Amino acid sequence: MRYGTPESIAAAAGQVLYEVDAASGIAYLTLNRPEKHNAMSVPMRDRIIDLMAQAGGDPQVRVVVIRGNGKSFCSGNEINEQWGQKRPHERRRTLTVGYRYGADMAWGRLGFSQAISRSPKVTVAQLHGYCAAAAYFMIACKVDVVTAAEDTRIGALEARFLGPAGAVASVHINRILGMKAARRTGFTAMPLSGTEAHRLGLVDTVAPAAGLAETTHAIAADLAARPPGHLLYLKSRLRAAEGAMDTSVPSITGLLVSHFLQPGPDEMDFWKTAKEVGVGGALDADKKRKGAADPRAGVKA
Amino acid sequence: MSPVDLRVTGGRAYVEVDSFAPLTSHDPAFADDLAAAVIEASDHDHVKAIVLRATGPDFAPAVPTGFPSAAEAPTTWHQAFAASTAVYQATCFAKKVVVAEVHGACHGAGSALLLCTDLAVASEDAEFGSPFLDVPESNFVLAALTIRLNRAKSWLLRGTTYDAATAGRIGLVNRVVPAPQLQTEVERMTAAVLGMPLDGVTMSKMLQQAVYDAHGVGREFDLADHYAIHRTAVGSGHTEQDA
Numbered sequence: 073m074r075y076g077t078p079e080s081i082a083a084a085a086g087q088v089l090y091e092v093d094a095a096s097g098i099a100y101l102t103l104n105r106p107e108k109h110n111a112m113s114v115p116m117r118d119r120i121i122d123l124m125a126q127a128g129g130d131p132q133v134r135v136v137v138i139r140g141n142g143k144s145f146c147s148g149n150e151i152n153e154q155w156g157q158k159r160p161h162e163r164r165r166t167l168t169v170g171y172r173y174g175a176d177m178a179w180g181r182l183g184f185s186q187a188i189s190r191s192p193k194v195t196v197a198q199l200h201g202y203c204a205a206a207a208y209f210m211i212a213c214k215v216d217v218v219t220a221a222e223d224t225r226i227g228a229l230e231a232r233f234l235g236p237a238g239a240v241a242s243v244h245i246n247r248i249l250g251m252k253a254a255r256r257t258g259f260t261a262m263p264l265s266g267t268e269a270h271r272l273g274l275v276d277t278v279a280p281a282a283g284l285a286e287t288t289h290a291i292a293a294d295l296a297a298r299p300p301g302h303l304l305y306l307k308s309r310l311r312a313a314e315g316a317m318d319t320s321v322p323s324i325t326g327l328l329v330s331h332f333l334q335p336g337p338d339e340m341d342f343w344k345t346a347k348e349v350g351v352g353g354a355l356d357a358d359k360k361r362k363g364a365a366d367p368r369a370g371v372k373a
Numbered sequence: 374m375s376p377v378d379l380r381v382t383g384g385r386a387y388v389e390v391d392s393f394a395p396l397t398s399h400d401p402a403f404a405d406d407l408a409a410a411v412i413e414a415s416d417h418d419h420v421k422a423i424v425l426r427a428t429g430p431d432f433a434p435a436v437p438t439g440f441p442s443a444a445e446a447p448t449t450w451h452q453a454f455a456a457s458t459a460v461y462q463a464t465c466f467a468k469k470v471v472v473a474e475v476h477g478a479c480h481g482a483g484s485a486l487l488l489c490t491d492l493a494v495a496s497e498d499a500e501f502g503s504p505f506l507d508v509p510e511s512n513f514v515l516a517a518l519t520i521r522l523n524r525a526k527s528w529l530l531r532g533t534t535y536d537a538a539t540a541g542r543i544g545l546v547n548r549v550v551p552a553p554q555l556q557t558e559v560e561r562m563t564a565a566v567l568g569m570p571l572d573g574v575t576m577s578k579m580l581q582q583a584v585y586d587a588h589g590v591g592r593e594f595d596l597a598d599h600y601a602i603h604r605t606a607v608g609s610g611h612t613e614q615d616a
Contacts, residue, residue: 194530216526247522273521273543276531295530301607302506306529308603309505312596313513317589319522 076115084115089141090123097134097296098289099127099193106142109202111150117184124187134296134303136191137288138211139198145212148205148230189214189320192307194295198288199266200281205230208257209238213245216310217295218274219288220266221281226274227263236261244319248274377406379414384421384567386414386469391429396457397481397508398439404456408463415467421574422563423471425464425490432475432499433483438507451598457482458510458597465489465515465590466582468575470566474559475499476552480534485511488519492566493545494559496552499537501545505529509600514593520545 076084089102101123103110112120127133140146188195188211195215197203203212203226212218212226220226228239239245239258246254249272256262270278279287295303314320345357378389388410395403414423427433464471464486473486473493480502487493487501488511495501504511505528516525520543527533541549550558566574585591 216530218523244522247517250521273524276523276527291531298532303530305600305604305607306505309513309600310526310529312599313517313589313593316592316596317514317517319517 076113076118080113081115084113084119087113087116088119088123090126092127092130092133094132096289096293097132098292099130099133099136101127101136101138103138103140103146104142106140106144108150109144109147110140110142110207111147112206113150117149121184121187124191128192131300133193134298134300135194135196135292137196137198137292138188138215139285139288140200142201144201145197145199145203145224146207147202148207185210185214189314190311192304194292194303194307196288196292196295198284199224199226199275200284201225202229202263204228204263209242209245212274213242213248216307217276217291218269219277219279219284219291220269220275221284222266222278223281224266224269225263226266226269227257227261229261229263231258231261243317244314247317247319248272375406376403377410379410381414381417381420384419385563386417386420386423387426388414388423389426389428392427392431393425393433393483393486394431394436394481396460396486397433397436397483399453399457400439401453401456404460408456408459411460411463411467411471415463415469417469420469421569421571422566423467423469424474424559424563425471425486426474426559427476431477432473432479433481433486434478435480435502438481454510454598454601458594461485461489461510461512462594465512465585465594466578468578470563470574470578472559472563472566473546474555475501475546476555478502480504481507482511484508487545488512488515492547492562494548494550494555494562495537495540495546496555497537497549498552499540499546499549501535501537501540503528503532503534506532506604509604510594510597512590512593514589518588518590 087103087105089104090099091102092099101120103112103116105111105116124136127136194217196217196219197212197215199212199218199220201221201224203220203224205228208226208228228236231239236258240255241258242254245257248254249257253264253272257264264272264274266275266278269275277287277291311320345353349357376390376395378387380387380389388407390403390407393407396407411423414420470492471490473490475483475487475493476496476499478500479487479495481504484501484504485508488504505513505516513525513529516528519525520528524543528535535543535545537546537549540546548558548562
């Protein structure tokens with residue numbers, strides 16, 4: 073089953089563009105929703121999955137470059153859309169719904185990040201403007217090689233309102249940035265510049281914005297010029313090693329799920345009550361909630 | 374006479390070869406001697422630091438891998454491969470502090486060996502090639518832990534050769550010094566190691582092994598056979614220039 077409205081599904085083909093330069097062996101996957109800083113809807117992610125599979129099976133393609141049109145590379149996932157939750161247009165409120173989202177992103181129903189991280193082709197991300205949220209930890213931190221404009225703003229900017237778990241506790245991000253920098257991105261939501269991300273190791277090559285496309289093309293062309301058997305071998309090595317060191321996709325699934333948990337109205341009321349009458353009073357009040365468990369049951373005062 | 378010389382002087386063991394290139398060539402006799410020297414130095418009761426030193430013009434110049442074909446010699450292939458694998462694991466899991474003293478070219482097995490050492494000092498003329506294409510035993514997890522994941526990925530895929538300054542900046546080596554000062558700097562660094570209690574050094578190395586295993590270093594070593602077979606299946610088994 074594919075989620076989305078008829079309108080969002082129809083729009084996706086124009087929002088993710090794809091072209092292959094057969095002469096150089098480079099496929100360009102271009103996010104094209106500039107009015108939303110290329111925020112990715114579910115149909116857009118579905119299309120990226122399809123296109124990555126197409127590139128993976130195309131013998132002419134050796135390198136896939138992911139880039140964005142407009143002011144930004146990508147601002148992350150579109151959060152105001154219908155993607156299977158029971159109450160359309162509401163944010164995620166339960167573990168079941170949060171899990172569906174995590175599975176969608178990481179490995180399950182659609183396997184968005186797998187489509188990128190497990191591609192048999194070399195993957196390159198070309199960052200400019202904003203590279204935030206899912207674009208940061210599901211694209212920039214999952215491709216093989218990252219290029220960035222000096223003034224790119226990269227990071228877990230969503231942590232301000234969705235929580236820092238994904239940015240702080242994901243194994244692969246700690247391995248890429250180092251633990252202090254990973255915590256800084258999660259606990260402060262402060263972005264990294266392209267230059268800083270290069271110094272920390274996320275970005276392979278940093279360039280002035282005006283020269284970024286040319287720089288990226290040169291790197292991609294060099295990679296594509298390597299013997300295809302060697303690239304196949306090296307990618308295979310990489311995938312196996314990432315499995316051994318737990319930076320592969322499944323290791324972050326749980327974190328994604330927790331990342332998107334939201335306090336429901338009852339929990340919000342609990343903390344509000346606790347502020348007023350203390351935790352004990354809030355627990356007593358909570359017992360009146362329909363179906364609520366009594367966490368103090370069986371405990372003697 | 375063995376091409377591998379082992380000297381022990383005042384708590385330091387020096388494992389000296391002309392270069393480490395025969396390890397890239399998968400010369401099983403050289404690999405056996407080198408592994409034995411590292412293990413003997415590691416077992417020596419008075420040794421705290423083991424220095425890997427090349428006496429020739431380069432630490433490990435680029436040479437064809439000479440990698441044996443699994444299809445042509447399925448039994449001897451594995452024996453030859455096991456010899457070189459033993460060197461990397463003996464170095465990585467040595468009970469003493471292993472120091473690489475690198476000058477000139479460091480390619481193939483040189484870089485793979487460097488990743489297995491605890492400390493590294495390089496001269497300003499050193500350069501570091503990516504070992505992952507031609508040396509299936511090279512441990513990517515160690516590279517990711519040493520220079521961080523994305524830099525290691527780039528090193529593997531782009532086949533970049535880092536100059537000494539870059540190697541110092543990204544943490545592949547601890548110190549970069551002018552060539553005439555290389556041995557002096559290694560003596561200085563190993564002197565600091567010699568100041569440590571022997572049991573403390575050995576215990577720390579044992580604990581370090583547990584950390585390595587938790588991060589997947591051992592699992593990556595276990596995959597070396599798999600990489601080697603895949604390498605011969607999709608490539609020539611020789612250097613990229615010959616493919």
